Amino acid sequence: MKRSERLVDMVKYLLARPHTLIALPFFAERYDAAKSSISEDLAILKQTLASNQDGILETVAGAAGGVRYIPFIGKNYAREYLTELADRIEEPDRILPGNFVYLSDILGSPQDLRRIGQLIATKYAYSNVDYVMTVETKGIAIAQAVSRFLNVPFVLVRRRPKITEGATISVNYVASSSDRVEKMELAKRSLPSDSNVLIVDDFMKGGGTLTGMEELVNEFDCHVVGMSVLCETKYASQKVVDDYQSLIKITEVDRNKKLIKVEPGNFLEQTDFDRF
Amino acid sequence: MKRSERLVDMVKYLLARPHTLIALPFFAERYDAAKSSISEDLAILKQTLASNQDGILETVAGAAGGVRYIPFIGKNYAREYLTELADRIEEPDRILPGNFVYLSDILGSPQDLRRIGQLIATKYAYSNVDYVMTVETKGIAIAQAVSRFLNVPFVLVRRRPKITEGATISVNYVASSSDRVEKMELAKRSLPSDSNVLIVDDFMKGGGTLTGMEELVNEFDCHVVGMSVLCETKYASQKVVDDYQSLIKITEVDRNKKLIKVEPGNFLEQTDFDRF
Numbered sequence: 001m002k003r004s005e006r007l008v009d010m011v012k013y014l015l016a017r018p019h020t021l022i023a024l025p026f027f028a029e030r031y032d033a034a035k036s037s038i039s040e041d042l043a044i045l046k047q048t049l050a051s052n053q054d055g056i057l058e059t060v061a062g063a064a065g066g067v068r069y070i071p072f073i074g075k076n077y078a079r080e081y082l083t084e085l086a087d088r089i090e091e092p093d094r095i096l097p098g099n100f101v102y103l104s105d106i107l108g109s110p111q112d113l114r115r116i117g118q119l120i121a122t123k124y125a126y127s128n129v130d131y132v133m134t135v136e137t138k139g140i141a142i143a144q145a146v147s148r149f150l151n152v153p154f155v156l157v158r159r160r161p162k163i164t165e166g167a168t169i170s171v172n173y174v175a176s177s178s179d180r181v182e183k184m185e186l187a188k189r190s191l192p193s194d195s196n197v198l199i200v201d202d203f204m205k206g207g208g209t210l211t212g213m214e215e216l217v218n219e220f221d222c223h224v225v226g227m228s229v230l231c232e233t234k235y236a237s238q239k240v241v242d243d244y245q246s247l248i249k250i251t252e253v254d255r256n257k258k259l260i261k262v263e264p265g266n267f268l269e270q271t272d273f274d275r276f
Numbered sequence: 277m278k279r280s281e282r283l284v285d286m287v288k289y290l291l292a293r294p295h296t297l298i299a300l301p302f303f304a305e306r307y308d309a310a311k312s313s314i315s316e317d318l319a320i321l322k323q324t325l326a327s328n329q330d331g332i333l334e335t336v337a338g339a340a341g342g343v344r345y346i347p348f349i350g351k352n353y354a355r356e357y358l359t360e361l362a363d364r365i366e367e368p369d370r371i372l373p374g375n376f377v378y379l380s381d382i383l384g385s386p387q388d389l390r391r392i393g394q395l396i397a398t399k400y401a402y403s404n405v406d407y408v409m410t411v412e413t414k415g416i417a418i419a420q421a422v423s424r425f426l427n428v429p430f431v432l433v434r435r436r437p438k439i440t441e442g443a444t445i446s447v448n449y450v451a452s453s454s455d456r457v458e459k460m461e462l463a464k465r466s467l468p469s470d471s472n473v474l475i476v477d478d479f480m481k482g483g484g485t486l487t488g489m490e491e492l493v494n495e496f497d498c499h500v501v502g503m504s505v506l507c508e509t510k511y512a513s514q515k516v517v518d519d520y521q522s523l524i525k526i527t528e529v530d531r532n533k534k535l536i537k538v539e540p541g542n543f544l545e546q547t548d549f550d551r552f
Contacts, residue, residue, distance in 0.1 A: 007280055008324040011287040012331075016390060048284040055288075100440040104466055108429040113420065114292060137432070140416045144389065153384045156413070164376040190380055 006031045006041050014045075014057070014069040018121075019151045023066040042067055053077060056276055071149045072122040073115070075273035081115050082264035086248055089231075092258040099253045101260065103231060107141045107202060117145030119247060120200065120228045123271040124150065127225045130195040131155055133213055135184060138202040142230055146200055155190045157213060159183070165190070171215045176206025176235065184212050186220070193221040204229040207241035214241075232265055245270045282307045282317050290321075290333070290345040294397075295427045299342040318343055329353060332552055347425045348398040349391070351549035357391050358540035362524055365507075368534040375529045377536065379507065383417045383478060393421030395523060396476065396504045399547040400426065403501045406471040407431055409489055411460060414478040418506055422476055431466045433489060435459070441466070447491045452482025452511065460488050462496070469497040480505040483517035490517075508541055521546045 010027065027038045046057040046067075053074030057067050073081075085106070094102040106112045120142075132154040134143035143154040159182065161168070170185035191197070199213045210227050217224050232246035233253070246265030253260045286303065303314045322333040322343075329350030333343050349357075361382070370378040382388045396418075408430040410419035419430040435458065437444070446461035467473070475489045486503050493500050508522035509529070522541030529536045 002320075004280060004283055004320045005324045007283050008287050008321055009328060011284050012291065015288065015291060017387075044278075044280045045284055048281045049288075052285060096440060096442045098439060102440070102442055102463075102465070104432065104441055104463060105429065108423070108431055108466070110420075110423045110427055110429065111293075114424070137412050137416070137434075140413070141420055144386075144417055144420050147384070147386045148390070151386055153381065153386065155384055156380065158413075163374060164372065164378070165380055166372045166378055187378075187380060189378070190384070 001031050001033065003037070003041060006033065006038075007045065010041060010045060014067070017151060018069050018071050018149055019125075021060060021066045021068050023064075026066070053276075070125050070276075071118055072125055072276050073118045074276075075268070075271075078119055078122070078271075078273070079264065079268055081119070082247055082268065085112070086262040086264055089248060089250070090260055090262045092260060095253055095255045095258065095260055097255065099255055101231075101233075101250060101253060103202065104138070106230075107138055113141055113145040116142060116230060116247065117147075117149045119267065120146045120198075120245075121149030122273070122276075123228070123245065123267070124198055124226055126275070127198070128196050129198045129225055131191055131222075132198050132200060133157060133186075133191075133217065134200050135159065135209055135213060139200060142200045142202055142228075146198065146228075150198075155186060157184050157186045157216060161185065169216070169219050171212055171219060173212025173215065174208045176208040176240070182212075184209075184216065186216055191220045191222060195220075195222045196225045197222050198225050199227040201227075201229045202231065204232045204239075204244070204246065206235045206237060207239045207244070210241050210244065228267070229265075277307050277309065279313070279317060282309065282314075283321065286317060286321060290343070293427060294345050294347050294425055295401075297336060297342045297344050299340075302342070329552075346401050346552075347394055348401055348552050349394045350552075351544070351547075354395055354398070354547075354549070355540065355544055357395070358523055358544065361388070362538040362540055365524060365526070366536055366538045368536060371529055371531045371534065371536055373531065375531055377507075377509075377526060377529060379478065380414070382506075383414050389417055389421040392418060392506060392523065393423075393425045395543065396422045396474075396521075397425030398549070398552075399504070399521065399543070400474055400502055402551070403474070404472050405474045405501055407467060407498075408474050408476060409433060409462075409467075409493065410476050411435065411485055411489060415476060418476045418478055418504075422474065422504075426474075431462060433460050433462045433492060437461065445492070445495050447488055447495060449488025449491065450484045452484040452516070458488075460485075460492065462492055467496045467498060471496075471498045472501045473498050474501050475503040477503075477505045478507065480508045480515075480520070480522065482511045482513060483515045483520070486517050486520065504543070505541075 056070040135157040147154040165187035168185040227244040233250040245267040249265040332346045411433040423430040441463035444461040503520040509526040521543040525541040
C-alpha cells in the first residue's frame with residue numbers, strides 16, 4: 001500500500017476515534033508496513049493538522065506508546081463561528097410569545113452541532129472527562145455532539161420518571177424559569193461512582209437546572225469538571241451558578257419591539273486556546 | 277503544499293461534509309495547486325475509500341461538477357457489527373420490571389451511535405432525504421446520528437406541548453405499549469412542505485408511534501421516504517406498519533426466567549448493499 005493510501009485511511013480511522021491511544025504496531029499490521037514508514041506517515045499527519053489549527057496528533061513514547069487524535073478548534077476560528085452564530089440568532093422572527101427564542105433549527109443542524117461539539121471538546125480536551133451529562137430534551141443534541149468529540153458516553157437526566165431505565169436516584173431543584181421546585185432523576189446504572197462529569201445544556205437562564213445536575217453528580221459520588229451551555233440569557237435576579245461557559249449570550253429580547261441582541265458568550269475568554 | 281498534506285486535509289474536509297458537492301476549483305484554491313494535481317489527489321482518495329468498503333467519493337463531471345463524499349458501510353461489516361450488538365443486548369441484566377430492556381448505554385455511546393448512523397445512512401444514501409424526524413426522547417440520539425451522515429437536519433416531534441417552539445401541528449395516535457390515544461406535535465416552522473422525511477426511532481413494539489409520525493409528515497404535506505428503528509420487539513397483535521427496517525430484533529424476553537434473545541433485525545435483507 002502506498003503512503004498516500006495509508007494516510008487517507010489513517011485520517012479516517014483516527015477521526016472516528018478521538019482521544020483514543022492507537023499503538024504503532026496496530027497501523028503497521030493494518031497496512032503491512034514497516035514501523036519506520038508508519039512513523040513517517042504520522043509525522044506528516046501531525047504537521048498538517050497542526051498547521052491548520054484543526055486538531056492535534058499527540059505522540060506517546062515508549063513500549064505502550066502510540067498516537068492519539070485530539071480534536072480542537074483554534075481561537076480565531078472559534079470567534080468567527082460564534083460571531084456568525086450570534087448573527088444568525090439575532091433574527092426577530094425567532095422571538096416567540098413570552099420572549100422565548102426559537103433555537104430548534106440550530107439544535108437539529110448537523111453542521112452547527114459539529115462545531116458546537118468541537119468547541120466544547122476543545123475546552124475540556126485535557127480534563128479527563130468520563131461522561132457528558134445533560135437533561136432532557138434539547139440538551140441531548142449538545143451532549144451527543146460533545147460526546148462524539150471527547151469520545152466518551154453521555155447520560156440523560158429525566159424530568160419525568162421513565163419505566164425503561166430501572167432504579168434511579170433523584171434530586172429536587174428550583175427551575176429558574178418557573179421558580180417552582182421540580183424533580184430530576186438519573187438511572188443508577190448509567191453513571192459509575194467516581195466519574196468525572198461534564199455538564200452541558202442548550203439554554204440557561206438563572207442556572208437552576210445546572211445546579212440540579214451538579215447535585216445529582218454529587219449524589220452519584222462523581223465530580224463535576226465543568227458546565228457549558230449553548231446559550232445564556234440575561235436574568236433579572238442573581239444567577240445561582242458562576243463557573244460555567246456559554247457559547248452565545250442573548251443580551252436583550254423584546255417581542256413587542258421585535259428586538260433581539262445576541263453576542264458570543266464567555267466561552268472565548270474562559271478557554272485557554274494556547275495550550276494547544 | 278505536498279500531495280500527502282493535501283490528502284490529509286481533503287479527507288478531513290470531506291468527512292465533515294458528507295453528501296455535499298465540493299467543486300474542484302475550491303480545492304485548487306484552498307491548496308494553491310493545479311486542477312490536474314487535485315484530480316490526481318481525488319483519484320487516490322476515491323480508490324482508497326472504495327477498497328475499504330468504507331464510503332464512496334462520487335465524481336460529478338462538467339462545469340458545475342466536483343466530488344461528493346457518500347458515507348456507507350459494506351454488508352459484511354454491517355452484519356458483523358449487528359451480530360456483535362445483538363450479543364451485547366442479550367444480557368439478562370438488561371431486563372427491567374415489565375420486561376422492558378435497558379438500552380440507554382447504547383443510546384449514549386458515541387461509537388455505537390456512529391455505526392448506527394452510518395448503517396441507516398447507507399440504506400438511505402440515494403433517497404434524497406431532506407429531513408430526519410424522530411419523537412422525544414430516546415429517538416433523538418438515533419436521529420442525530422443519521423443526520424450527521426446524511427448531512428441533513430433532524431426535527432423533533434414532542435409528546436407534550438412546549439412553549440419554546442411557537443405554533444405547532446398535532447396529530448393523535450394509539451401508542452402500542454399502552455393502547456391509549458395520545459397526542460404528538462411538531463413546530464410548524466421546523467419542516468417545510470414538500471420535504472422528503474426519513475422517520476427514525478429507538479424502539480418499536482406495534483408501530484403506533486411510527487404511524488403517528490407518518491401522519492404528521494402527511495399533515496405537513498411532506499413525503500415519508502422510509503422508517504428505521506434501532507430495536508424492534510415481538511408483539512402479540514399485528515404490527516400497524518410493515519414497511520420499516522430494524523437493526524436489532526428482540527425475539528424473547530422474560531424477566532422471571534432471566535431470558536433475553538436478540539438477533540439482527542430485517543435491516544440486512546432490506547438494504548441493497550450492491551448499489552455501491
